[in-house]
Amino acid sequence: MLTAPPFFCRAMQLTNVTAVLAIDALSFPTPMKESLLHYELTQNQLAYYQVLIEKLDAEDASSPAERIIGFAGYWLMGDEVHISTIAVQPERRGRHLGELLLLNLLLLAYEHPACLATLEVRRSNAAAQQLYTKYWFKVVGERRAYYKDTGEDAVLMTVEPLNGRYHHFLTAQKNTLLARLQTEA
Ligand SMILES: CC(C)(COP(=O)(O)OP(=O)(O)OC[C@H]1O[C@@H](n2cnc3c(N)ncnc32)[C@H](O)[C@@H]1OP(=O)(O)O)[C@@H](O)C(=O)NCCC(=O)NCCS
DSSP: OOOOTTOOOOOOOGHHHHHHHHHHHHHHHOOOOOOHHHHHHHHHHHEEEEEEEEEESSTTTTTSEEEEEEEEEEEETTTTEEEEEEEEEEGTTTHHHHHHHHHHHHHHHHHOOOEEEEEEEEEHHHHHHHHHHHOEEEEEEEEEETTTTTTTOOEEEEEEOOSSSHHHHHHHHHHHHHHHHHOOO
């Protein structure tokens, strides 16, 4: 799990649900239901969720030592991972933290090992599509009116194979990203 002090990723826990749902509500037109996230964390054997944490300089023992500033997840189905969600707290966007979350997921996916990563993204979501393209995802199709809340189309993107060459790419990206985050910190 990726660490770039003061940021690090780790598996989502039930105690994180409130913070995660708050970011989710600020990130998507239709917020995730608490019961669904609860199911994902406790029942769904295919689900893997991660949170992005910022460690804080606690002023005293009563101050929180860390806060959740993003989250992401996928379902592992055979040798395929389907990225189901990714979001960063709005005021922390544009600082390569979404990239840290995606890179963390892809490194985890490689370890299963998975061969293919897929996702759906709203046609209007240029920022997310750019992020996925940066990680070699390609558009492979579309689903018309896939999003029931807005009627928007989904663009299907995949990256494969998650082989040694791709892992080499991820490692290079990781080194660049960690250096960049350290400089910007
Ligand atoms: C998508 C999201 C997770 C990206 O996180 P972020 O922290 O803002 O993005 P990063 O700073 O890590 O950007 C990484 C790359 O993404 C792309 N990107 C990010 N924001 C972008 C923007 N506004 N316009 C174009 N490209 C953008 C760029 O390729 C960028 O790399 P670069 O700066 O080297 O060019 C974030 O915008 C978000 O939470 N959005 C709301 C939820 C959402 O739409 N999730 C996707 C569901 S499919």
